[in-house]
Amino acid sequence: MWRWRLLPAGRGPGGLTVPRAGLKKFQQPPDYSGIVLPERTKLKFLEKVPAVPKVKREPRQLRDIRGPSREATDFTQGQYGILALGGGYLHWGHLEMIRLTIGRCMNPKTTFAIWRVPAPCKPLTRKSLGHRMGGGKGPIDRYVTPVRSGRLLLELGGRCEFGEVEPFLMQVAKKLPFPAVPVSRDSLSRMRQELEEKRLNNQNPWTFERVVTANMLGMRKYLSPYDLRFQGRYWGKFFLKHRV
């Protein structure tokens, strides 16, 4: 089996190089023997309002956006997914967009998708337009799902490769209210490994962690107690990717 390699004839110390054909290296097709597809492969429909709507209006509690995520950080069933790189709220519109786009782009016979994010459960209030301050808390306007950075939003699996799945996952990731990126099991583990290596081979003797834990120069006056936990990698709802 010939494979034509179009090399431009270049001049070198040995003389003129002539374009030549090489042997095509056939790769083994991937082994999908251990994959079991669930009954319903498409994403489940998530309700806009929970079945039992909340009567008591809840305080804002923006700390559910702040900092790294503790749940849904690793893959369970699928191989590919979308990783959130920032905090934010997902409302029903976002979830529908995700569900419909994924449902349109994936093949339900060979791939499956599962939610890693619950249906909207946190009520947000909004005061009616044009009124002055005061008069109590506004009524419940909508429900949202809080998402922290480092959380997986959905998982995709089945008889498919990352290259096939990445385009529409990227399409979805761009439309989310926080920065997100499509990942696979390999790419996620590689990301974490690179972070570890960076932490180990950092040539800067001064690290945020060191300064904060020792309270050098009284820095903790200008920092929050949360910075002990976040180590300078999170600021508000934002995740600073370039920081170590």
Next chain:
Amino acid sequence: MAALSGRSPWRRGWLPALQLVRRGSKAVTRHWKAMHFQRQKLMAVTEYVAPRPAVPPRCLAPTEEDPQEDNGYARLLRRQVQEVFRDNRMIAICQYNSMPGEDMMLMRHYLRKHNIEVKFVLNEIVRPVLSQSKYRNLLPLFVARNILLVSPETKAREMLRVLRGVPQINLLGACIDDTILSRQGVESFAKLPSLETAQGQALGALGLLPSQTSSVLQRCSAHLTALLDQHIRQLQDKETGSQAEPSPAPQSSGTH
């Protein structure tokens, strides 16, 4: 004043119990909240500094990872090349320039008539095979596109005749009976007579001297035999002549 009137004047500083928020925005905002200048300085000081090796990696020789040849197809092709070199007496390597398909077909047909096969080989397969076998000196020929003309017999003259009619195939060299020949060597090999005639000529040359010796030794007796035969014939002619005319026979017998 009230603070200073204790036992030890102002032993340590104190943080207010309730931190008054002067600016008005919370910790988590939709916009990028402006950092305190001290915090900005801290972030700038504690940035990641990448390691810088003493020798930049592009100055070092590139470490090429050898591709593992687990390709079954490559193994099969290498085995085929080894069989070709083992089973055929004549292997000619020619440069192959692209030629029309029909000309190629005709050439292969003419060569097939003389039991010569045309084989296309890939350099990346042949080179490792040859470098480990005894045909190491053929390696410089396997550069750029080439074909092998292989045959269990050594019909160099017919091969050259066919190749002369095809300008796109140029003979580079050949290995005939484990002897590496260049192009000129192949041409002179083609001009040689065939093995049987050469053997006959050699035998003839070798047998020339003994045959001469035997003829020299036998010359005297052969000469005597010839003379006696002639004498007998003359006597016989005389007897037939005397029966026809009975007088002149005794005079002629006295002179011999």
